[in-house]
Amino acid sequence: MGSSVITPEDVLETLMNDGTIDAMRLKIINQLKANGELKSNAIKMMEQSKVLNTPGAEKQTKRELFDALRQELEGPVLEKASKSVWELILDQNGLGKEISETVERVFCQLSGEDPPLFPPSSNETQLEKEKKTPSSSKKRSFSDVSKEGVHIHANESADGSAISDNVTTSLSPHPRK
Structure with a gap:
């Protein structure tokens, strides 16, 4: 199958x-x-x-x-x-x-797949982890992103080189039709 x-x-x-x-x-x-x-x-x-x-x-x-x-x-x-x-x-x-x-x-x-396909995500455990990890750049879970939508204004790329200030990436839980 x-x-x-x-x-x-x-x-x-x-x-x-x-x-x-x-x-x-x-x-x-x-x-x-x-x-x-x-x-x-x-x-x-x-x-x-x-x-x-x-x-x-x-x-x-x-x-x-x-x-x-x-x-x-x-x-x-x-x-x-x-x-x-x-x-x-x-x-x-x-x-x-x-x-x-x-x-x-x-x-x-x-x-024929092994469960779980989607590992359980707990906002409570995510919050507990964030409290224990003092960091100025906290990562967001996918469930948080899909619930709220995220607008990222990038100043640097992953390798540290500068990129335009007006680059905006928008993730939204409601795709446009």
């Missing part, structure tokens, strides 16, 4: 076939169930429901109430749940990190 191109679809198919997607889905569901803020928000929405607070609501059947509540609250409740799911998926310290590492591991298995 060494020279073939591994596509995202290949990785996804592997994750689906080995049960990883189902396991991740279950973890997300369990974390949503444990989210007290999400629960209290849904309860608050129910308590403030026009359907339940309308005179005569107690005379409706359970099915009629359920259908009316669903029509009223389904959108707002699902929107809040969706935001919570994205927070879980993008969390680089929890489930999001696990997802990234799992995808990378599967990609490496399929391509």
Whole structure:
């Protein structure tokens, strides 16, 4: 498999076939169930429901109430749940990190590469190193550069020879289209 191109679809198919997607889905569901803020928000929405607070609501059947509540609250409740799911998926310290590492591991298995392709970078450990190393010219990690963008005004080249003061190199995390 060494020279073939591994596509995202290949990785996804592997994750689906080995049960990883189902396991991740279950973890997300369990974390949503444990989210007290999400629960209290849904309860608050129910308590403030026009359907339940309308005179005569107690005379409706359970099915009629359920259908009316669903029509009223389904959108707002699902929107809040969706935001919570994205927070879980993008969390680089929890489930999001696990997802990234799992995808990378599967990609490496399929391509015959040795993991990790992208060594973990920790801004905290980088800061600790900078504190311990007293230096006027601190190096920035690639993750710092890609997050912030860097503008370098060069006065000397690597070999020490002078170059123009108006040379500017700009790295930006958002390429122009």
